[in-house]
Amino acid sequence: MTKKYIILLLLIVGSCYSCKKYLDVKPKSQIKEEFLFEKERGFVDALSGVYTLMARRDLYGDKLTMSFLDLLAQRYKAGTKASPYWDAVNYNYEGDVLGIKVKSTIRTIWLSAYTGIANANNILSQMDEKRSVFTGNNYNLIKGEALGLRAFLHFDLLRMFGPMMANNPTAPAIPYRTILSKDAQPLLPANEVLKLIIKDLLEAEALLAKDPIVSGASNDYYDFNVENRKFRMNYLAVQATLARVYQYNNQPAEAYAYAKKVIGSGKFSFVTDADISTTGACRDRTFRNEQLFALQINNMKGYTDDYFNTFSNTYEQTPLNNEDNVIKAVFEESTSSTDIRLLYLWQSTAGKLMNTKYLQFESSPGNCTWAKNVVPVVKVSEMYYIAAECSPDLNESIDFVNEVLSHRAVDPLTGINNKADLQNALTKEYQKEFFSEGQLFYYYKRNSFSTIPGSAVVANSKVYVLPVPEDELIFNK
Template sequence: MTKKYIIALFIIAASSFSCKKFLDVQPKSRIKEDLLFEKETGFMDALSGIYTLMARRDLYGDKLTMSFLDVLAQRYRSTTKTSPYWDAANYNYEGTTGIGVRNTIRTIWLSSYASIANVNNILGRIEEKKGIFKDNNYNLVKGEALGLRAFLHFDLLRMFGPVMATDPTAKSIPYRTMLNKESQPLLPANEVVKLIINDLLQAEELLKNDPIVSGAANDYNDFSPANRKYRMNYLAVQATLARVYQYNNQPAEAYAYAKKVIASGKFTFVTSEDVSNTGACRDRLFRNEQLFALQITNMKVYTDEYFSVVPTTYENQALNNDDAVINSVFENSSTDYRRQYLWESKDGKLLHTKYLQFESIPSNCSWIKNLVPVERVSEMYYIAAECSPDINESVDLMNEVLSHRGLDPLVGISSKAALQQAITKEYQKEFFSEGQLFYYYKRNRFTTIPGSTVIADNKVYVLPVPEDELIFQ
């Protein structure tokens, strides 16, 4: 099956995510699609295509990690109305100037449901073709697909759903489980959470023999242990369950799943040697801490624009900040790896270098390039610390991360309030340009987002569902 045809198939499948603009699959295309799913490799190609869609700039290759969501979290300097990020930084979700916030939100919605449509295309066909799979591949493909469906719906819920702690029954998003043109209602947020958890629990069961855990070899390269962290693997499913349970105010369950991921022993913290290395050999993404990451196409082109000195002012395109702001975030630390090695001052500007890409990497440090972390093991420590019933254990969990960030341990933490303050500081330092901080502020109901004077109510925390989707509600 040619790459050109597979991409065309994704476009056809994606047409069902918008009821208003559904395109019926023509007989010729249906025949080609049927041929794709006649072989095990066809399902694997279709699954790989979903990761390609997720890695596009509309989603995790840009908007949901390094730019739009982190602009909402006040990560970058955007202080004048001439900034392309002014509307986003001031939560004007109907804005059409600059980056065009209204259209950005609509594109995120549509692109997410396009990916979900392709997942549902696989899930709608895999049962009748179960016999074509060898070894454990049926379980791996179906498990990944269910995990991705839940993962994508969860991030949509975190953006377009209510603040769960205050209004869990408010209408949020549709939960699409079939590839069709039928309108789906906006479900109450708590019902969406149940559907997400159900998909994740099924995925966890199917993926229990995932090579990332067993270390087993497999004939299909993408299922080899070395490549599994670039897929929705068993441990990524468990990490997503930890996120979902915490979001849904189920701390015991969140704690249990975060501890499972930690106890797997499959991830190691970055070393001072790797993070302090020079040039292309510096481990800026803490590669061995990644639970789930996506490889991005042509990433260097726009990350050079976002995190560089090319723009004449901050108000052009660069996504950076001032020394005073960043030093305050990192509490003026001279030893924190994340401040010391992931920021560089140049021509009077402070540049974020997490996504710095080099044309070539020496053979002695030739790890995979163009990656964006989606889930990392440090977050599991934070979730376990926040949800643990034992504050002493919480402090120990936090200190484990701090010891691998060049920092002294926490001392004198004896209250939940003090612990939460320490966790907040870590989220602010740890997930720069990864899109997680806005969700943290929303879950914890910050009345104002640090760096903004806008009151953080539902008008800030709940992105508007595109109008053409509301027609059918």
């Protein structure tokens, strides 16, 4: 990064991306690290600031879930060159004029993710020196979460900006930042980045072994209590991320083992017919009990209404939608469908279908507040798909997929005779399961799809590898 962006990043670490209580202590420009970290509460608040940053629209509150990444995966129709989404769906990564300014969006994602990493590194740099301020198991919880978040953000940066692992795993990818420093860090080979990600995740897993999500232990802090752990980088979320990373790194045995650990934890349940079929504000559109890691988003309604509920002619009020026949083809509908993901998560307007996963409905005070302002980041269904893809036993693989299908009101798989048939079935499931969650583009990249369904563009490294911002490249020379 150029020096001015380093300075900006360091200012952000101490100001606008940290939690509200942190900011309330002193004016933003006057807060000192030693004041923030002199008590355990300061570490808790600083860690909450990382989640607040991740929940912003520049990252998982929008761009890395419901809009930009899913535009790259051809989830939505751009129409004509006049569409604000045209450059994104046509992989014009230098486009910076109309609608979504793709080049600026990519740069903002990069800077925002590394700002989150800098915040995590700032916390980690203080913890051992101040270990005496921690009570109970909180040192382990805070350090485990911070390491897990550092790894998680680096991994998604790698999935966007790194090479296609099947083609060139040793190509320069991204820096792996483990310290808060103004100095440039080199672009490491992708396989080296993955080693560092795995190292951080394994340490996080060990630290989080007594996480309240598995132990049931109570805690004085709201965010560390069982009912709120899915909104944190908890023990199961770390294991799920390890399953993702090992699969991405072509280590199927390890990915299978970790996916099985999460599945066998017994700490989740699938969405019920009653919860998904109810009307209005209480419909469980994001499958809350299937979420291993989710983020609470501030005031989603304004922009999710624009994306998924209205028609207009201005950017960010142009709906993210697709033709009826395209969506129905994804769900393999002929005359009717029983799939709850189609029946209850879509609405049709003027021949176009819009996903309703993130629509925010008004409700009575205290009624179904869980349904609002939440974006799933990791779901347990993905663990079944990873276990299916990585299992050495084809029959077991089929069983894993059928378990998810049984909870989506879909008939079990038939005619699966080999791994190629299974992979085709998994492709269909990824296409159905993760609408507006940003995972499909990564799936296509990991599996080296020569074209992304819905696009006529040849899907090579020019499509799958987002360009590292120019100022980062210049500063690293």
